Amino acid sequence: MIALAAGAACSSNSVKPDAGTRDGGHDSRAADVGARETRAADRAPVGDGPSACPAALIVWGKNGGHVAYRHRFKLSSCSAFTAERLDGGGALLKSCSTTISANDPILVAALTDLRHADVTAALALGGLHGTDPRPYDGTVDEITVGSQTVLVGGDCPPQRSSCQPVKPALRDLATRLEALAAQELARPACSGV
DSSP states (O other): OOOOOOOTTTTTOOOOOOTTTEEETTOOOSOOOHHHHHHHHHOOOSSSSSSSSEEOEEEEEEEEESSSEEEEEEEEEEEEEEEEETTSOOOOEEEEEEEOOTTTTHHHHHHHTTTHHHHHHHHHEEESSSSHHHHHHEEEEEEEETTTTEEEEEOTTOOOOOOEEEEEEHHHHHHHHHHHHHHTTTGGGTOOO
């Protein structure tokens, strides 16, 4: 749910015909793209380097807990941050928007985490990673990139084979997204959300 790049914040890249094209760049391959390729396109970075912008919308927030409201955060267009306050039924109560600098250190670190092999694997697998405290009024971190969602819970207890462990890069991503949201909520444009 984050989209930004270090340095040249999602600048346009020149388009080069790929090896599967002919006739002046017209694609000679079949137009039907399978779901797997579509999901890969959701994660396709814009720009170069470890913190290149994913093309997909990044959405995150807490899932669970008996609360009167919850927050949902979005990052798109490499720098457009949106915070939303939702009531218990999911109806929008308030929202705000800010623009995040491309060289923001929390953002750069989160984007680097997002491209880590363990994170892309967790997104592809989906589901819950770690323990689920929601039945006891707890929360998990919900992270969606494009059409792929992963839930990040607590650490698995020792010798519990049914628990999908949270990889360090996925835990780091959840922590950094939370820090990014806190940073943006402290800005004047979002202080009331």
